[in-house]
Amino acid sequence: MPVNLTPKDVSAELAEFNSVLIASCPVCPPMCVAMQNDAPFIEFFKHGIKTEAFEAHIQSIRDLLTKRGVRTGVFSIHTPTPMMCLWTESQRRRFLKRAKDYDAVLVLACDSGTVSARDALEGTDCSVVQALQMDGVVNATTTIGFPLVVSMKPNMESPGPISGPPPTDHGEHTFTEQAG
């Protein structure tokens, strides 16, 4: 059962960093962002297993950071477990290897995924900032259309309904534009 996640403004928390690695869980976050944007979760023949709305969200974060002169990178792993909350020791080591070149990690995952990131980076100077707000769990109806288009519609009786306003700019809830 996926957790319900909505982007939150972390501009102030990231202001002091010159380099940020965006670490994303490829399970609940893309599902939630797709539902919030009323967009497909998977369009296999266009984007493979990636969710276009979520990729656009990540890119908008990178664009806003780049405008501030921040170096960015992206990290996501699908094997052996795509769920960040269940990362193996080997996945944590791979993450540590990537993250140690950055001042901070921006986590696109729930509280539990963020715990995995903190655990992997324990004892380092790399800061961990969570960019998604966790708000219960979500129940949705999945439809699979032709050709391999997978969409999810949240149900009204969902324990944690998709309640956040759909972002018009995918990055607007993660960053506040700053003058200068």
Ligand code: SF4
């Ligand atoms: S880390 Fe959180 S967001 Fe990712 S699969 Fe686990 S519960 Fe879902």
